[in-house]
Amino acid sequence: MKFFLSVQSKFILISSLCIFIFAGLFGYLIIQREKKLYTEDAIHQAKTIAEISGVIFTNALVYKEVGLVENVGMTDYLDYYVSDMMLKDKRIIYLLILDPDGKVLSHSNIREYGKVYTDPVTKKALKATLITVQRLKNTNGSDMVDVAAPLRISTKNWGVCRVGFSLEDVNKGVKALRNEMFIMTSLVLLGSLIVIGITGKAFATPLVNLAKAMDQITEKGNLDIHYPESTRRKDEIGRLQISFSWMIKRLREANREQKNTMELMCQTEKMATVGSLAAGVAHEINNPLGGVVLCFKNFTESDMDEASRKMHIEVINSGLLKIQTTVQGLLDFSRKTPIAITPSSINSILDTSLKLADSFLSKKNITVVRKPCAVMPLVSVDPAKIEQVFLNIIINAVHAMGDQGTLFFEMTNENDMCHVSITDTGPGIDPQVLQRIFDPFFTTKDPGKGTGLGLAVCRSIVAQHGGRIKAESTKRRGANFIISLPLMES
Numbered sequence: 165m166k167f168f169l170s171v172q173s174k175f176i177l178i179s180s181l182c183i184f185i186f187a188g189l190f191g192y193l194i195i196q197r198e199k200k201l202y203t204e205d206a207i208h209q210a211k212t213i214a215e216i217s218g219v220i221f222t223n224a225l226v227y228k229e230v231g232l233v234e235n236v237g238m239t240d241y242l243d244y245y246v247s248d249m250m251l252k253d254k255r256i257i258y259l260l261i262l263d264p265d266g267k268v269l270s271h272s273n274i275r276e277y278g279k280v281y282t283d284p285v286t287k288k289a290l291k292a293t294l295i296t297v298q299r300l301k302n303t304n305g306s307d308m309v310d311v312a313a314p315l316r317i318s319t320k321n322w323g324v325c326r327v328g329f330s331l332e333d334v335n336k337g338v339k340a341l342r343n344e345m346f347i348m349t350s351l352v353l354l355g356s357l358i359v360i361g362i363t364g365k366a367f368a369t370p371l372v373n374l375a376k377a378m379d380q381i382t383e384k385g386n387l388d389i390h391y392p393e394s395t396r397r398k399d400e401i402g403r404l405q406i407s408f409s410w411m412i413k414r415l416r417e418a419n420r421e422q423k424n425t426m427e428l429m430c431q432t433e434k435m436a437t438v439g440s441l442a443a444g445v446a447h448e449i450n451n452p453l454g455g456v457v458l459c460f461k462n463f464t465e466s467d468m469d470e471a472s473r474k475m476h477i478e479v480i481n482s483g484l485l486k487i488q489t490t491v492q493g494l495l496d497f498s499r500k501t502p503i504a505i506t507p508s509s510i511n512s513i514l515d516t517s518l519k520l521a522d523s524f525l526s527k528k529n530i531t532v533v534r535k536p537c538a539v540m541p542l543v544s545v546d547p548a549k550i551e552q553v554f555l556n557i558i559i560n561a562v563h564a565m566g567d568q569g570t571l572f573f574e575m576t577n578e579n580d581m582c583h584v585s586i587t588d589t590g591p592g593i594d595p596q597v598l599q600r601i602f603d604p605f606f607t608t609k610d611p612g613k614g615t616g617l618g619l620a621v622c623r624s625i626v627a628q629h630g631g632r633i634k635a636e637s638t639k640r641r642g643a644n645f646i647i648s649l650p651l652m653e654s
């Protein structure tokens with residue numbers, strides 16, 4: 165079976181996809197906005213630390229310059245301040261003071277003392293007259309900012325105070341937010357899926373039932389499906405349900421009418437066939453009847469010994485039996501019977517048809533040639549109906565051939581079908597006539613001689629059995645009818 169997505173699945177899939185995309189996008193934008201805010205806040209804090217430290221360091225350097233503190237005291241003070249700051253705020257990676265030439269006056273890392281920095285970050289910081297912020301990567305690869313506050317009063321420059329401030333907390337905050345957003349989005353998605361699933365089912369169920377009912381009708385031709393005639397829904401789906409149940413009702417009626425018409429056509433055609441056979445049947449009855457009448461006359465008019473009395477009774481008896489069989493055959497054929505499929509032998513169906521037509525065929529000097537078939541499995545058909553099909557085609561062929569001809573029968577099996585080919589040696593069928601021969605009431609016979617229902621009924625009977633019938637003809641080389649019927653499933 166070809167894979168396809170139901171309306172309900174499509175509805176759920178598309179809605180979930182939309183919710184997923186929108187929730188994802190919304191979450192992404194929120195995370196980006198929060199990340200920006202966190203970063204700005206962290207930089208602001210780093211700037212505040214750098215500015216305050218810058219003021220404190222400038223004061224200390226001014227005191228030293230005016231001789232209020234000694235060199236050693238000032239250095240101790242700066243070191244104490246730096247280590248105190250480092251302890252107070254763990255986000256500070258380093259805190260240092262550089263003189264205008266880039267020489268380290270104080271540093272959170274004692275080993276950096278006395279070094280002269282010439283790197284681009286230092287150069288940029290020393291050149292600036294205002295506070296600078298530079299984004300860098302820490303030695304462990306995490307994000308950080310280098311905030312430098314110049315130690316200046318008017319034109320007097322004592323260097324720069326730099327604070328290395330970690331942005332790892334920002335990243336941690338963003339990560340926590342991302343996790344929260346993920347959980348929230350998943351919960352929203354799950355909730356939405358449940359709601360969408362329930363509403364989708366409510367909307368799709370009537371459509372699914374409608375499609376199932378439609379499949380039953382189109383694939384199996386089953387009109388006996390149970391489909392509710394009324395619904396409480398007032399929307400388009402409800403209207404569709406009501407229209408559909410109305411349509412099924414109409415189809416059932418039409419089907420019933422068509423069946424009745426077909427049965428009537430079948431019966432009419434049977435009676436016409438009986439009419440065609442009448443002459444042959446009369447002959448079939450007349451012969452034994454003649455014998456019976458003669459024997460009866462002898463029997464009543466002359467005295468006879470026991471042996472010839474017995475012989476006369478025998479002749480009368482067998483003649484009457486023959487007449488009874490012929491009449492019974494005709495009665496069986498003309499009886500109105502509903503279709504009853506049984507595993508049947510196509511050979512014996514053909515035998516019965518030929519037996520019914522026997523007198524008719526011999527009267528017209530028609531030879532029957534049957535090509536033997538090696539293996540002929542059973543077919544699933546109603547034998548009485550298929551008999552009627554064969555008989556119609558045989559009678560048509562006899563009518564076409566006139567007083568002489570040969571009728572060929574051949575049977576083959578192919579693609580789970582049994583094909584019966586019936587060919588005559590008549591004049592064949594003109595192409596214009598050929599395309600109309602299966603139309604009901606189409607006949608080329610004189611008015612009153614044919615109903616034109618024979619082949620239409622044949623086609624309908626064969627179609628009822630899930631088979632096909634086709635006709636081919638080459639001018640002056642006779643007509644060929646092929647009836648294909650389904651073989652019984654083994």
Ligand SMILES: Nc1ncnc2c1ncn2[C@@H]1O[C@H](COP(=O)(O)OP(=O)(O)OP(=O)(O)O)[C@@H](O)[C@H]1O
Pocket residue numbers: 436556560561564588590591592593597601602606607608609613614615616617618619620643
């Ligand atoms: N074997 C055949 N050879 C030539 N023409 C044929 C043959 N079988 C059918 N036809 C043509 O098809 C037409 C339709 O056949 P169909 O059996 O439906 O009706 P019909 O024979 O004319 O009437 P009815 O069957 O009531 O006697 C025939 O009138 C005839 O022209």
Ligand SMILES: [Mg+2]
Pocket residue numbers: 556559560614618619
């Ligand atoms: Mg006919």
